Amino acid sequence: MSRSRELLETLVGFDTTSRESNLQLIEFVRDYLAGFGVASELVYNAERSKANLFASVGPVDLPGIVLSGHTDVVPVDGQPWTLPPFELTERDGKLFGRGTADMKGYIACVLALLPELVKAQLRLPVHIALSYDEEVGCLGVRSLLAVLEQRPVKPMLCIIGEPTELKPVLGHKGKLAMRCDVHGEACHSAYAPSGVNAIEHAAELIGELGRIGQRLHKRQDPRFDPPFSTVQTGLITGGKALNIVPADCRFDFEVRALPSMDPGEVAEALQAYAMQQVLPRMQAVSKQSSIRFTELSAYPGLVTDERSQAAELIAAFSGSREFGTVAFGTEGGLFDAVGIPTVVCGPGSMDQGHKPDEFVSLEQLDGCDAMLRRMLDSIQV
Template sequence: MSSSVELLRTLVGFDTTSRESNLHLIEFVRDYLAGFDVPCELIYNTERSKANLFATLGPAHLPGIVLSGHTDVVPVDGQPWTLPPFELSERDGKLYGRGTADMKGYIACVLALVPSLVATSLRLPVHIALSYDEEVGCLGVRSLLAVLEQRPVKPLLCIIGEPTQLQPVLGHKGKLAMRCDVHGHACHSAYAPSGVNAIEYAAELIGELGRLGQQLRAGPHDPRFDPPYTTVQTGVISGGKALNIVPADCRFDFEVRALPSQDPAQVAQQLKVYAEQQVLPRMRAVSEQSEIRFSELSAYPGLVTDAQSQAAELIAAFCGSKDFGTVAFGTEGGLFDAVGIPTVVCGPGSMDQGHKPDEFVSLAQLHACDGMLQRMLAFIRA
């Protein structure tokens, strides 16, 4: 039987950066499960270059528990790693490598539980759900959920194993990422009034985003989140060719991270109305070809699970803690919840190490996750 550490060593060795295929990891897991006579489903993307995996152990006709994780990791490009990112290194009780915290450590613990699951008579099933492209907008899991939504029996609980230091998390904000393309009219900068300066009009729109953000600071507030209100920020901007040319094009990307009670699309809609009513008419007064276009880059809903729910009671029993919290980062949890699968977030490690050079998970956290899953096993044992 492979331990969680040995399995993590294998998983880290697969470069599953979101821009790459995850099939080598998925095929390893498929073959690993087949070694225990556990069949699984692969749900591919259109190009068949990536896949989700779903497997069931135990009585599939009953509601059970989903152990869910994403297989992709963020890039290491430009980060000052002192250890090889796609090899597992152990130092001072810490396991280093890309994805150790976010979130291959959890997946390794889930896979290490498989021998115990198949050797035990289960009164409830355990489902293993692995997805792709979570890091670029929770893209892959949607096709997996479309399949699960059609099934007559919904699970009792889904545990998303993002790193929370094994503290049970019942909520996170939703996110909407948008792109705005501003097209104006170029001319020589000596005749600037004859042009439509796309950078300046984009800056006006960004300024309006800032004002919308200030309004959101006033509320509504939810003290469970930090910050306790919906936020807006512009993260990327590009435009212009040379200083002596009035720029015809400018592009900027912005995001809204919304409380679960708020719809982030409303903020984007307010900016669109402002663009159409206040900005575009002035641009077209100079050049009728001027345009402002908005496009969605990614979106996922927030998560808020009732602390009095069965899902909360179960994760508290498995973790040994009712100290429920929220996290600032997003997960696939809101998407599971949206199709009727009660969801919590709980996994080994900390997001303080995720996405950084020399990412790590401690051996203590990995073993504690093994313990949490063993308590889950004790609960579902016949």
């Protein structure tokens, strides 16, 4: 049994679904690192129910390499799992369990490297960064980055180990998630014109959102798939009964934006339409009508230059210069925004992430171990 597989078995055993605490996992990692003489810095949330972890090996007064991963996983509720999600199961060269691909497999490989790291004579430091609540909007890492941003020496590279089948990824889209609350006036449906139907006006806004999305097709970047920014409405609730004109309706929508685009453009365009076109007609019937927009989460896109030092390093570590992009988001844009050049490269495939019977192959874990050892070889004295 490889050290990575053994550690992955332990990590999968912690239920770190985003709604739960991640402290048991973080405390395990802290104690594991301490066993090798490596101190950890924990950055807690306000309730101290979750924490980020940051640890360093090597000369911390020099720029180094951050190995970054998120500890939270998505829920298993309602998914048809045929295997226990929080126990590691091995079958046919695959390791099954929630988070094996996204992204505890990478974290296990990073931790498995530690005995070699602490024995090596490093000319540059290696930092381990573990965050919470990535799956619900890249929330936890922000407090960690606020701490790192104040330090005089910033890392030269961050490798985020999201599952890319160990292919080096230099870009992904940004995301903005928004909520719109439409409040109208209820009345008996027999007298519908006397009320303000919140669902119908919400539908009008959703229709306009679709038209805004269509216009985004004209601004394309062939490096991405799809090659344009996208908009979609994912949730809608409203109404009490068919014979009551609904007073309230809520819908949530998201923008997946090319790195060159500010996703706030979409929200601003929809808000302008709401205030100029829809709300006046609502308030002509009832002055109490309102439309309110609330940001739920946001993170920036990532685009790292193929000619950069970061790109050269990940090409050397991964053994490939076939740089790509991914459709899903990561914490990479946030690292990049504080001046830490970032790439994405990790074991497994996002085709397995978030699905029942999620898995990572032993071959991918072995490949990640090899990639990290090449990194280690490159920074030894």
